[in-house]
Amino acid sequence: MKKANIVCAVTGMIFSVVAFSMTLSFKQFQNVPVGPEFFPRYLAAGLFICCLVLLIQQVRAGLKNDTPAPTISLKDKGMQRLLAGAAIIVIYALCWEPLGFIAATPLALFGLMFLLGLRRYPVMVIFSLAAMFVIFGAFRFFLGIDMPLGILDSLL
Amino acid sequence: MDFGLIFSSIAPVFAPENILFILLGATGGVLIGSIPGLTSTMGIALLIPFTYGMTIIPSVGMLLGIFCGAMYGGSIAAILIKTPGTPAAAATLLDGYPMGQKGEAGRALAIALFSSFCGGMIGALLMTFLSPFISRMALKFGPAEFFTLAVFGLSVIISISGKSLVKGLISGFFGLLIATLGMDKVSGYLRFTRLIGFYEGVPFIPGLIGLFALSEVYANIENILKSEKVTAKISGVLPGWQDIKAIARSVVTGGFIGSFIGAIPGAGGDIAAFVSYSEAKRSSKHPEKFGTGIPEGVAAAEAANNGCTGGAMIPMLSLGVPGDSNTAVLMGAFILQGFQPGPMMYVEHLDIIYAVFASMMVANFAMLIVGMCGVKLFAKVISIERKLLIPAIMVLSLVGSYAINQNMFDVYFALVMGGVGYLLQKYEFPLSPILLALILGPMSESNLRRFMQIDNGQFWRIFTKPICVIFLVLAVASMIVSVRNQRKINKRVARSGGDAAE
Incomplete structure (x- = not known):
């Protein structure tokens, strides 16, 4: 450390x-x-x-009681996963305006679940869509917040 | 005392929809608290966006439900898997986990629930009776008094610094420096940046969501394979009469200790729980049994951390200074609703104050009901697949950041603060001082400058004002006591770690 x-x-x-x-x-x-x-x-x-x-x-301070520090190494699998995850999250945020929340969210959720090692595809698809609809519905219709609609702007 | 006003203020709290929101909050709080890594602060921060469309009473009721529920929820993971669901439950595991190991997990959870309820009620009652007196005194405050109050608030950065005082101070200075970004509220001058997003200062809620929620998302993505898979069997929802008699003293003492420590801005449930545990052990007839799995140990820790909920509300409501990170976020919720906690709230919105008192008590009953009904179910939350949970938290965090001003700048800021929070946590820099600094920094700066303007730049005159001197003395005393307590806790944790290793 x-x-x-x-x-x-x-x-x-x-x-x-x-x-x-x-x-x-x-x-x-x-x-x-x-x-x-x-x-x-x-x-x-x-x-x-x-x-x-x-x-x-x-x-x-001497090295006698030194504890090992957490490392930031690109060779570390956890760090690779973190960087990939951060990239998904950043790209997801950047896609909100052009693609819209409805289109971008299931993709990001699916991508992140895949990255985390989940491979039960039916569960992943259902969860991605359900989470998007619940969050979008809650914020848009319950709280009246205009979520970015992107490509679906003309349809909704 | 205007009883008509009191009844008309608290009556709406008991409306079915408000009770429902408090129950929902308590349920969410217990769920969040029982998941290691998800804190009550994060839970409240995540749910604030859901309160935008509500009126003040249901929104604050729901958030208080989360606050109280999460404090109890933290004990579930501490007892079952030796991992405190929240930092405040760290002391609970010292006896809770050994009880679980002895096949008494259900008994331990029941004791934790009962003690949490009693501690929470003691805190809520103290909040109800003490905060009006404190606020009456605070009405005499001018800029100098508010500046020294902010200094007193900032002094507790030391007590929330964790293992390293220097790292806590670095976090605090970093937070204070960030708080000066953007437009200077006194002169209108733009400092450090010309980005439009910072024109009204640092976006507080997105920063908070980034620091506490997104940083956890990043950390969980990195360490997902190291997460433990847990299964646990639970029986019983309330302690038996013999247990209640055995823990009564620890519960009452813990409730008072928690409330008083919670009332010190910055001193949270974790410190209160350790102090109460230590006191229960010191005054016990059989101190040697502490740490081997005895009900008094669980009761003392849980009563104190829940007593903190009411205690932490005292400085927030009466002085406008949050008692801990939870009340800091709650304060944000009040501000979003157009109410500025502080002494003037007791003059202008006394009805809201009474409603908050009533909501706090209802929230504790809601926590008890939810805990009794769902303790078996909540234990299963610990085994929810984090691979599903983490992506959902990520989306909620970004949506929460966006929803406040409905602009993308806040989302990007939350992402950046998430990265900063992740790095700081990785290298053991505490995050709570940053939060405290973001809240108290602007208050201290604007009041110091106003005082200096009024008193022609003669700073020494601050020492001629009795209230200022009291706050400065309290700040120094708080720092000294915090350093001593932290050393004791570090020693105790090191000792318990050593014992566990043996």
């Missing part, structure tokens, strides 16, 4: 330095004791200090 924590601390420090430097370009208001730059600037400094403390803690 030590190495992972060092990477996290350095990432946090870079993030805070970028945020701090951005606050330097914020507009200065006249006759205002505390402007819009005040809070983010101090928060960025606070984040930097905490990350620095984490970094020092990890550098000074």
